[in-house]
Amino acid sequence: MAITGLILIGFLLIHMYGNLKAFSGADAYNHYAEWLKTEVLYPLIPKGQFIWIFRAFMLAAIVLHIGAAWHLTKRAHAARSTKYVAKKTIQQTYESRMMRWGGVILAALLVFHLAQFTVQAIHFGFKPGAGAYEMVVAEFQMFPMVLLYAVWVGVVCIHIRHGFWSAFATLGANTSAKAREVLNALAWVVAVLLFVGFMAMPVAVLAGVIK
Amino acid sequence: MNVTLRIWRQANASAKGQMVTYQVQDVSKDMSFLEMLDMLNEQLSVSGEEPVAFDHDCREGICGMCGVVINGLAHGGAQTTTCQLHMRHFEDGAVIDIEPWRAGSFPVIKDLVVDRTAFDRIIQAGGFISSNTGSAPDAHAAPVGKLQADRAFDAATCIGCGACVAACPNGSAMLFTSAKITHLAMLPQGQPERYLRVKSMVAQHDEEGFGGCTNIGECAAVCPKQIPLDVISQLNRDLIASLFKKDGK
CATH class of the missing domain: 1.10.1060.10 (Alpha-helical ferredoxin)
Known part of the structure; x- marks a missing residue:
């Protein structure tokens, strides 16, 4: 759970950085997208093949992450077979309570995201086969899409706010009360950074800065 | 002070339990929570009812026997054992929920007592x-x-x-x-x-x-x-x- 979670956070940080290429214009963005799909690690690996290795790796991480979550949830439910009549909590965060349902919501919206931008099975405002830049600009000129995207990124970042610190604690990094503070503060930094970074491009498109 | 208690009553491990309401009058603020429960049990014994079963032993906060969930929090959330929780933590006229630990691995034996x-x-x-027996090692040997x-x-x-x-x-x-x-x-x-x-x-x-x-x-x-x-x-x-x-x- 912790290791796959950190892999996914690492991916998101790179993905977010890549999205910011849209500020450098259509050519830079499209070239970057093309490079990702065909030329990463070329000529070590034949053109267009690294992306499939990478996709398999990401899929494995996601499947293992969900599998671990499923296992933990089942164990937790079995461990509290009888519910409390009255139950209060002292210190748990909203983020930690949202891990399971938040995970379900973000996974559902991830399918929607991939169906649009990777498979192009669903397309709003752009035709199938459109270039990466054309695609995001057409998409995010629609306010409802930016709003839905903001909700999704929000859910992802709430998940990461607890997940980041929890992953490090599971790997043994929570060595003192001070370490706990630092890890939680870092989790906030990563979550806010990802939210701002991912929302910058869609908001800029909506505002007409990127067109 | 007077308090209203809503206590989990369960006759045995396999019986279905439920919350039952009791009134306890003239509780001293200086009583421990367990002494207040003792008062309730005396009252129940006098009226011919089955006293509430709860675990307790040392009553000085070192044995860990007297755990119950009070108002939705373990030991009432006071970061102390139930025996060291005093009635001055509660308002006069308070309604207090008391439940056993709820965990599949801690089955209820009776009322508030879990295994x-x-x-x-x-x-x-x-x-x-694991250590070989023998004479006591010198102090500061390790x-x-x-x-x-x-x-x-x-x-x-x-x-x-x-x-x-x-x-x-x-x-x-x-x-x-x-x-x-x-x-x-x-x-x-x-x-x-x-x-x-x-x-x-x-x-x-x-x-x-x-x-x-x-x-x-x-x-x-x-x-x-x-x-x-x-x-x-x-x-x-x-x-x-x-x-x-x-x-x-």
Whole structure:
């Protein structure tokens, strides 16, 4: 759970950085997208093949992450077979309570995201086969899409706010009360950074800065 | 002061339980919570009703027997044992909910009494050191650093009351298990069996049906001995290390 979670956070940080290429214009963005799909690690690996290795790796991480979550949830439910009549909590965060349902919501919206931008099975405002830049600009000129995207990124970042610190604690990094503070503060930094970074491009498109 | 109690009554392990309401009058603010329950039981005995079964032993906060969930929090959320919780914590006329620990691994025996022998089996799996008997070793024969000694002692104060399991949204006993692991991992006497211990105790913890830790922190927030959450990371460290290290090497 912790290791796959950190892999996914690492991916998101790179993905977010890549999205910011849209500020450098259509050519830079499209070239970057093309490079990702065909030329990463070329000529070590034949053109267009690294992306499939990478996709398999990401899929494995996601499947293992969900599998671990499923296992933990089942164990937790079995461990509290009888519910409390009255139950209060002292210190748990909203983020930690949202891990399971938040995970379900973000996974559902991830399918929607991939169906649009990777498979192009669903397309709003752009035709199938459109270039990466054309695609995001057409998409995010629609306010409802930016709003839905903001909700999704929000859910992802709430998940990461607890997940980041929890992953490090599971790997043994929570060595003192001070370490706990630092890890939680870092989790906030990563979550806010990802939210701002991912929302910058869609908001800029909506505002007409990127067109 | 007068209080209204809503107490979980369950005749035996297999019976279906329910909350039953009782009134207790003229409670002194200086009484402990258990003394207030004693008052209720006297009242019930006089009227020919079955007294409420609750666990208790030392009544001085060191045995860990008297755990109950009060108003939705283990030991009333006061970070003390129920015997050390006093009625002055409550308002006159308060309505107080009292329930047993709720965990699949702590089955209710009767009313508020649960079976916590799952903890004993976790200890039996490795919460000990093996040592040859003989004359007592010289004092300071095995020096222990001050920081390690303090950390070991802090972890060793765990009384196995089960509040961590009761409070955990996952019903996990990780704080308990980790306290034992940390206590022995900090001391020279604990080193020879360190990595086998962590594997066996975690395996037994899972075998007993306790949930997994998701680092929520409710356990440490109710622990009457203030065992810190970071002992769980100590357990995780030792568990990861046990993949690569063997005892005695």
